[in-house]
Amino acid sequence: MAGTPFCFLHASDFHLEQPGTAGIETPEPLREAMLESPYRAAERVVDLALAHQAAFVVLAGDILDPTWTGPRGPLFLREQFRRLADAGVTVYWVGGRCDPPELWPSLLRLPDNVRRFSRSRPEVHLHEQGGAPIARVVGAVRHKKRRVRPRDFRQSPAEVPTIAVVYGRTDPEKLHVEGIDYWALGGRHRRSTFRTSPEVVHYPGTPQGRGPEEPGAHGCTLVWWHPERGFRLAFFAADGLRWQTERIPVHSRTNREALETLLRGRVHALRQSAPMVDWMVDWVIVGEGPLVDRLRRGRLAAELLEQLRREFAQEKPFCWSNSLRVSQEIPKPAETEGTPSLRDVFLRLVQQRQNETETVDLSEYAEGSSLAGQLGSILSVEDPRLQNQLWQESALLGADLLEGEGMLGM
Numbered sequence: 583m584a585g586t587p588f589c590f591l592h593a594s595d596f597h598l599e600q601p602g603t604a605g606i607e608t609p610e611p612l613r614e615a616m617l618e619s620p621y622r623a624a625e626r627v628v629d630l631a632l633a634h635q636a637a638f639v640v641l642a643g644d645i646l647d648p649t650w651t652g653p654r655g656p657l658f659l660r661e662q663f664r665r666l667a668d669a670g671v672t673v674y675w676v677g678g679r680c681d682p683p684e685l686w687p688s689l690l691r692l693p694d695n696v697r698r699f700s701r702s703r704p705e706v707h708l709h710e711q712g713g714a715p716i717a718r719v720v721g722a723v724r725h726k727k728r729r730v731r732p733r734d735f736r737q738s739p740a741e742v743p744t745i746a747v748v749y750g751r752t753d754p755e756k757l758h759v760e761g762i763d764y765w766a767l768g769g770r771h772r773r774s775t776f777r778t779s780p781e782v783v784h785y786p787g788t789p790q791g792r793g794p795e796e797p798g799a800h801g802c803t804l805v806w807w808h809p810e811r812g813f814r815l816a817f818f819a820a821d822g823l824r825w826q827t828e829r830i831p832v833h834s835r836t837n838r839e840a841l842e843t844l845l846r847g848r849v850h851a852l853r854q855s856a857p858m859v860d861w862m863v864d865w866v867i868v869g870e871g872p873l874v875d876r877l878r879r880g881r882l883a884a885e886l887l888e889q890l891r892r893e894f895a896q897e898k899p900f901c902w903s904n905s906l907r908v909s910q911e912i913p914k915p916a917e918t919e920g921t922p923s924l925r926d927v928f929l930r931l932v933q934q935r936q937n938e939t940e941t942v943d944l945s946e947y948a949e950g951s952s953l954a955g956q957l958g959s960i961l962s963v964e965d966p967r968l969q970n971q972l973w974q975e976s977a978l979l980g981a982d983l984l985e986g987e988g989m990l991g992m
């Protein structure tokens with residue numbers, strides 16, 4: 583392919599209407615940061631486009647739902663579009679589930695640098711720079727009743743690369759049609775690249791995680807195109823607040839002081855890895871031993887959580903410990919020779935029973951009791967999810983209760 587090298591920015595799912603989630607104990611400054619986080623992330627995306635002199639920005643849907651943001655959302659976005667307009671950057675915006683063109687307030691005119699796609703049949707824009715075309719951008723709004731039809735996007739071959747902007751779930755395997763070199767997708771909150779050759783199939787994900795189910799860094803993608811090298815994608819973080827689940831392994835001799843040191847060390851490591859972001863951390867302690875037992879059932883977990891919050895949520899960057907719990911994985915019996923401990927016998931039984939898929943039926947234990955009739959329905963568990971939970975809880979309880987059994991024999 584001939585043509586001029588250029589760079590563009592690919593982003594989606596700003597969801598300005600969705601603040602992050604925070605527990606009731608979250609301190610005020612962090613709650614404030616959480617409410618603002620989608621806006622700050624969107625602003626950083628624009629900063630990145632300007633800093634890297636992107637030729638254009640591609641927005642692949644779910645940018646904002648104006649009915650939920652109120653006037654603030656569209657006003658903010660118009661301001662960001664203006665910043666791009668001042669630098670001569672065009673915005674190609676395809677609507678998704680929450681931002682169909684008809685929801686945009688008609689009183690608020692979009693700046694001229696914004697091209698909104700408004701039809702469900704693909705429209706083609708030729709992007710020019712200095713009077714010469716450098717890229718083709720093809721886009722269509724989501725059709726409410728049907729999945730994306732890749733063949734609708736088919737284009738005749740061109741001298742310049744062609745970028746298709748599409749919102750929604752699609753089968754990445756099917757995104758292979760004549761004349762499309764880059765599928766700029768939106769609607770998935772997790773960043774994912776399905777293919778980089780022969781064409782690129784990429785979701786940049788949301789620029790801001792909203793809760794523990796969206797952990798790790800979030801941002802947008804800067805894409806460089808070169809006539810010989812094709813597309814090169816680079817991730818840039820835009821989030822100001824980051825969720826993380828940190829697993830801390832302990833063993834049977836780990837004591838409280840050692841655990842505190844491990845936790846502190848991990849906080850420092852997180853802060854060092856991204857000094858500009860605030861962290862929301864869920865701690866999971868993995869392992870077994872007396873300490874784990876105390877964490878599971880005593881006051882210790884609450885005390886440690888309190889301590890972490892006092893120590894690391896006073897100054898920026900914040901590291902707020904959202905929760906601290908013990909992993910719910912059932913321990914394995916020890917592989918020792920000789921007479922196994924009662925705990926190991928119990929754990930082996932658990933392993934055996936887990937592989938069987940029978941209904942858990944405890945009604946025989948209630949036989950002869952006056953409550954048998956009333957209890958009948960809860961003593962026989964058929965729901966597989968509930969059954970699993972029951973197994974897990976009872977296995978953990980048993981393992982913990984038998985933990986110190988060696989002592990009894992002494």
Ligand SMILES: [Mn+2]
Pocket residue numbers: 595597644769770771
């Ligand atoms: Mn979305």
